[in-house]
Amino acid sequence: MNAIENSPLARKLMAFVALSAGELAVLERLHQRRRTFAAGRDLVHQGQPEQAAYILSEGWVCSYKIQPDGSRQIVDFQIPGDFLGLRSVLLQASDHSIEPIMQIEAAEVLADDLITAFAETPRLAMAILWAASRDEAMVVEHLVGLGRRDADERMAHFLLELGARLELVGMGSKSGYDCPLTQYHLADALGLSAVHVNRVLRQLREDGLATFRAGKVTFDNYDRLVALAEFDPAYLDQARPFLK
Amino acid sequence: MNAIENSPLARKLMAFVALSAGELAVLERLHQRRRTFAAGRDLVHQGQPEQAAYILSEGWVCSYKIQPDGSRQIVDFQIPGDFLGLRSVLLQASDHSIEPIMQIEAAEVLADDLITAFAETPRLAMAILWAASRDEAMVVEHLVGLGRRDADERMAHFLLELGARLELVGMGSKSGYDCPLTQYHLADALGLSAVHVNRVLRQLREDGLATFRAGKVTFDNYDRLVALAEFDPAYLDQARPFLK
DNA sequence: CGCGCAATTGAGAGCGGTCAAAATTGGTGG
DNA sequence: CCACCAATTTTGACCGCTCTCAATTGCGCG
Incomplete structure (x- = not known):
């Protein structure tokens, strides 16, 4: 049941x-x-x-x-x-x-x-x-990314945030997750052109950081990806059940 | 009193x-x-x-x-x-x-x-x-600006939004308002460098749209500024007291 | 008068955009 | 199973917006 x-x-x-x-x-x-x-x-x-x-x-x-x-x-x-x-x-x-x-x-x-x-x-x-x-904190973090991160960092950060969110509901892990988004979705979310999204994804793939392909995101090297994105999940506040 | x-x-x-x-x-x-x-x-x-x-x-x-x-x-x-x-x-x-x-x-x-x-x-x-x-809607609109507007539009939109907000509390009008911000503040808010902020402000001034100088914002041509920014204040939702 | 901060301007570089085309994928019907 | 179409992905060439670096000017204040 x-x-x-x-x-x-x-x-x-x-x-x-x-x-x-x-x-x-x-x-x-x-x-x-x-x-x-x-x-x-x-x-x-x-x-x-x-x-x-x-x-x-x-x-x-x-x-x-x-x-x-x-x-x-x-x-x-x-x-x-x-x-x-x-x-x-x-x-x-x-x-x-x-x-x-x-x-x-x-x-x-x-x-x-x-x-x-x-x-x-x-x-x-x-x-x-x-x-x-x-949710509000995520919007703010998104805003910060658009204002202050370059395309690679933005993409890395985005993939990691999504992974952390999905992990919380049992749909992802540090190795990756299923992702139904197109590169146009990524472009419209990250404030980039679809063409550049493609180039950035290739870069991440060739650097052995992450692969976005066929509806799946794979973290090829989670730690280096975190380092690139300077990803600090504190704003997601999902580390601790503090009201038992 | x-x-x-x-x-x-x-x-x-x-x-x-x-x-x-x-x-x-x-x-x-x-x-x-x-x-x-x-x-x-x-x-x-x-x-x-x-x-x-x-x-x-x-x-x-x-x-x-x-x-x-x-x-x-x-x-x-x-x-x-x-x-x-x-x-x-x-x-x-x-x-x-x-x-x-x-x-x-x-x-x-x-x-x-x-x-x-x-x-x-x-x-x-x-x-x-x-x-x-x-407030949340303003954050979202800010995010949209960072993702999809170029520097001129961003600046124009920002100055107009601030003007509309100040007008609501009696501190501004369609002719302008007092503004204590430095160009560094504008840069950090708009995701630009301070140098570029300066150039954008000069552009707006020379085009006769708005002047940012000596702690004052002056709208030299409100309508054209609105047109440039594609400023639609609907998200501020301040047109109507609807619960009388 | 001189210090520090803010504003201004110029030159050169690079990130990311646009335009265009080709390759790949997935779905659909014969 | 294959042919075909639409959507998506991929790649190349070129361009321009915005950045960085650097120097100068203006201004308020002790």
Whole structure:
């Protein structure tokens, strides 16, 4: 039986707080209303008023903004266990779009259900707020990368961050992970051209650091990659369950 | 008498919700514990556990991250009426540093006081969450700029955003505003070198778009500047008090 | 008056962009 | 199983934006 505690979200939250059976039950309740979305069809579109949030249980999505000139900047990717559109539940129109990279499964979460759950289980609320704040820290780190890292470091850092996130939900390790992104996705996320992304990937591969190929990322030399990226996962704050 | 409703924070929040006398009184209570900080002395330092948040009432500060190689990326600036360290009140160690750009005045806000205030006045809580979400949207827009705008557009967009924010608290207009930043601040925020910032500013000045000089920003041609930056202030969400 | 910081300007180099084309891959239907 | 098409990946040539290095100027303050 694949109980709730093996869901990606529960795995992630339990890295932060140990959740009781009761809290897990509340979490499970939030997972009703399962829905499926096709690749490429926007879940949320820039400018729309937003109503519900989602818990992503299968597949990857990306959040992005389109510029007037048509170029796209991906703000971040969400993987299983991540919330979608959490911040905008309470608030105004969405300022960005959300697109599934592949067919995904997500549980719709109504604002009221979330508020009820928070009231019942403060520790669960803490854990979810922790996750939200971690998402924010990732956006900030992304911003820093765009401002202050060159293309190689950016790519290395990106691959490592994604690996660390996936590891937390049991979908990756220090040797690598499955990755459905195209080089265009990488380009739009890293503020590079797709052509240059390709060159950077070749460089990493030829230097024996990492391989991005056929939907798989392989860390050929994890430590040297960390050194290149100056990757310090402190901002991910996933080293310690500190509320036992 | 300079009542609470003329404080920068109240002015800003009232662009979002009309606050009652009672709500304003609660807001005023949060402004006890006034403190002064000198320029250049970090309020919060990267990696420290953080305890309190602040409401900035006078002066400017910047939030930044230092890279291992010593370079600095400024994530955003805070102006009067902004919260400092709000997100990290509930949570772990700060992932960034906060430094006053000049001598500032700020009111320390304890987590408990904030929670009490939220419980008493849900509308005030809504307004503060709106402000927090607006801050996040600004970080995202900043990220987009670093990824997808060239130096001129970036600078133009930055000057316009700051102008719009200052206008909301009564410290700026479409003709310009006082700005205590150095060109090094601009460089660290925009992901450019200080040298290039200088060239970009000269360009804007010579093109008759905007002048940055002697602590003042002057919009010489607001509309053309907006066009260059493709500045769409929708993400600032400050067009409408929609909860009367 | 002189020190230090901020602003300014010039010259040269390089990272990453654009344009263009070819090779590879995966999916689809005959 | 094979042929074909679209999407993705790969590579080369050239260009330009922005960086670095270096020097100079301007300004506020002791």
